[in-house]
Amino acid sequence: QVQLVESGGGVVQPGGSLRLSCAASGFTFSRYGMHWVRQAPGKGLEWVAFIRYDGSHKYFADSVKGRFTISRDNSKNTLFLQMSSLRAEDTAVYYCAKDVVNTVTTFAFDIWGQGTMVTVSS
Amino acid sequence: EIVLTQSPATLSLSPGERATLSCRASQSVSSYLAWYQQKPGQAPRLLIYDASNRATGIPARFSGSGSGTDFTLTINSLEPEDFAVYYCQQRSNWPSITFGQGTRLEIK
Numbered sequence: 212q213v214q215l216v217e218s219g220g221g222v223v224q225p226g227g228s229l230r231l232s233c234a235a236s237g238f239t240f241s242r243y244g245m246h247w248v249r250q251a252p253g254k255g256l257e258w259v260a261f262i263r264y265d266g267s268h269k270y271f272a273d274s275v276k277g278r279f280t281i282s283r284d285n286s287k288n289t290l291f292l293q294m295s296s297l298r299a300e301d302t303a304v305y306y307c308a309k310d311v312v313n314t315v316t317t318f319a320f321d322i323w324g325q326g327t328m329v330t331v332s333s
Numbered sequence: 334e335i336v337l338t339q340s341p342a343t344l345s346l347s348p349g350e351r352a353t354l355s356c357r358a359s360q361s362v363s364s365y366l367a368w369y370q371q372k373p374g375q376a377p378r379l380l381i382y383d384a385s386n387r388a389t390g391i392p393a394r395f396s397g398s399g400s401g402t403d404f405t406l407t408i409n410s411l412e413p414e415d416f417a418v419y420y421c422q423q424r425s426n427w428p429s430i431t432f433g434q435g436t437r438l439e440i441k
Contacts, residue, residue, distance in 0.1 A: 248377075255420065255432055255433070255434050255435050256369075256377065256420055256422070256432040257432070258428075258430050258431075258432070261427075261428060270427075270428035271428075272428075306376055306377075311379075311382060311388075316427070317382075317424065318424035318427035318428065318430050319367045319379065319382045319383075319422075319424055320367075320369075320377075320379060321379045321382075321388055321389070323376035323377055323378070324376060325375075325376055326376055
């Protein structure tokens with residue numbers, strides 16, 4: 212079945228770095244744009260980053276621009292989020308999510324992973 | 334930034350009743366609006382995209398309507414599993430997408 216599984220979350224000090232991964236299965240990963248969306252404890256949803264199916268275009272929320280990078284390895288069906296200069300306000304569950312339509316950028320998310328928790332604290 | 338305002342913040346209903354959830358945009362988003370359901374400890378689930386298209390596997394009791402700035406998610410004959418938090422999301426001017434703050438649908 213279609214599945215996304217995140218990993219790499221944990222506790223990190225302010226100013227530190229962390230790399231999240233998202234393993235995809237059950238669909239042709241290389242044909243879909245992929246996103247990271249986060250949710251701070253008890254709060255709503257915030258889109259974080261997007262990468263086009265072929266990796267040629269990337270977009271970031273203003274809140275993470277210049278600190279986070281997104282990448283993908285289509286040969287390994289894996290999505291990444293490299294986070295640096297982390298702040299307390301980056302504390303959240305991070306979800307990877309699949310774009311709805313293949314090879315078309317829609318910014319609607321039809322499949323989500325279970326999420327991985329990132330806590331930024333000293 | 335387009336602000337989405339959901340109302341009510343909390344809706345208390347009984348199983349079998351109809352739920353009507355509202356999402357209002359600060360400017361037109363055309364029909365580029367989606368609805369998600371989130372249960373405690375779970376990831377969101379796409380219900381409706383482009384205002385009125387049900388996502389794969391979503392029961393027919395869920396329907397979406399609206400365009401421009403005013404949108405509605407209707408859930409007919411509530412089932413026990415429908416009690417959750419619902420978010421709307423606009424993609425009109427991606428990558429500057431935004432979510433609403435959510436409506437909590439609780440059992441009365």
